[in-house]
Amino acid sequence: MVFNKKTVIVTGAANGIGRAIALAFADEGSTVIIADTDKKAGEKLEKDLQKQNKIAYFIHTDVSDPASVEAMVKSVNNRFGPVHILINNAGISEFKSIFELSVDEWDRIINTNLRGAFLSTRAVAGSMQEAGGGSVINIASTRAIMSEPGSEAYAASKGGLLALTHSLAASLGESKITVNAVSPGWIHTGDYSALREKDHKQHLSQRVGKPEDIARACLFLCNPANSFITGENLVIDGGMTRKMIYEG
Numbered sequence: 531m532v533f534n535k536k537t538v539i540v541t542g543a544a545n546g547i548g549r550a551i552a553l554a555f556a557d558e559g560s561t562v563i564i565a566d567t568d569k570k571a572g573e574k575l576e577k578d579l580q581k582q583n584k585i586a587y588f589i590h591t592d593v594s595d596p597a598s599v600e601a602m603v604k605s606v607n608n609r610f611g612p613v614h615i616l617i618n619n620a621g622i623s624e625f626k627s628i629f630e631l632s633v634d635e636w637d638r639i640i641n642t643n644l645r646g647a648f649l650s651t652r653a654v655a656g657s658m659q660e661a662g663g664g665s666v667i668n669i670a671s672t673r674a675i676m677s678e679p680g681s682e683a684y685a686a687s688k689g690g691l692l693a694l695t696h697s698l699a700a701s702l703g704e705s706k707i708t709v710n711a712v713s714p715g716w717i718h719t720g721d722y723s724a725l726r727e728k729d730h731k732q733h734l735s736q737r738v739g740k741p742e743d744i745a746r747a748c749l750f751l752c753n754p755a756n757s758f759i760t761g762e763n764l765v766i767d768g769g770m771t772r773k774m775i776y777e778g
């Protein structure tokens with residue numbers, strides 16, 4: 531198993547997509563660090579995984595805070611050695627009119643979704659270099675490349691993540707660190723059975739996405755056998771950004 535005994539940090543892993551990514555790496559025998567602000571859900575996931583003899587640790591982390599990120603990575607390095615894989619998944623959104631969005635709300639979204647990924651990658655890059663290489667995945671969004679009204683801060687943060695991805699891939703390539711983005715479309719993190727027929731049918735894939743769809747892509751992109759893939763953005767959206775829509 532290629533990920534056995536590898537140290538993997540997943541930010542925002544206490545819930546949703548990040549949780550599925552953490553479970554996928556834990557199943558592969560990795561040491562999984564759940565770096566999240568949600569203490570209750572993070573500690574519960576840590577306990578649940580440890581009960582199944584998987585290796586997982588929750589570390590309370592606010593990815594938008596440089597000191598918090600540095601402290602988390604330092605503690606991982608001290609306890610487990612170098613970091614091999616980082617999944618920058620923590621993210622927040624706020625959809626409202628540009629006339630109602632406050633500057634604080636704008637900053638909070640950009641600082642969590644974009645600055646957080648930069649801070650976390652910078653913090654792990656040194657130990658990845660020492661380990662001889664590694665992989666970073668930035669969880670972006672199809673909203674980086676298409677929009678509904680009232681999504682400026684979120685869309686800008688995710689568009690920034692795509693640019694950060696190829697920029698980091700250029701900077702870290704010599705250190706054998708691949709950096710890729712995964713852009714999910716509609717990924718249902720709640721009760722999948724509550725979805726309606728028309729939710730599924732509007733997708734070319736005839737179904738809404740599941741967190742596991744994103745987790746499997748992370749395993750693929752982080753596999754050293756796929757190290758020729760870097761600086762790329764993998765859109766996983768059931769074909770929604772490929773669907774031509776004419777009204778009338």
Ligand SMILES: NC(=O)c1ccc[n+]([C@@H]2O[C@H](COP(=O)([O-])OP(=O)(O)OC[C@H]3O[C@@H](n4cnc5c(N)ncnc54)[C@H](O)[C@@H]3O)[C@@H](O)[C@H]2O)c1
Binds near residue numbers: 545547593671719
């Ligand atoms: N669900 C979707 O349809 C979808 C679509 C496109 C992109 N995404 C992206 O996927 C990622 C995960 O989304 P999700 O739907 O699972 O969201 P979610 O809200 O279920 O989970 C996000 C996690 O991030 C954590 N978090 C928030 N702020 C944080 C911070 N400052 N520091 C550390 N952790 C923090 C939360 O506590 C939570 O556990 C996000 O980046 C999101 O933008 C989701």
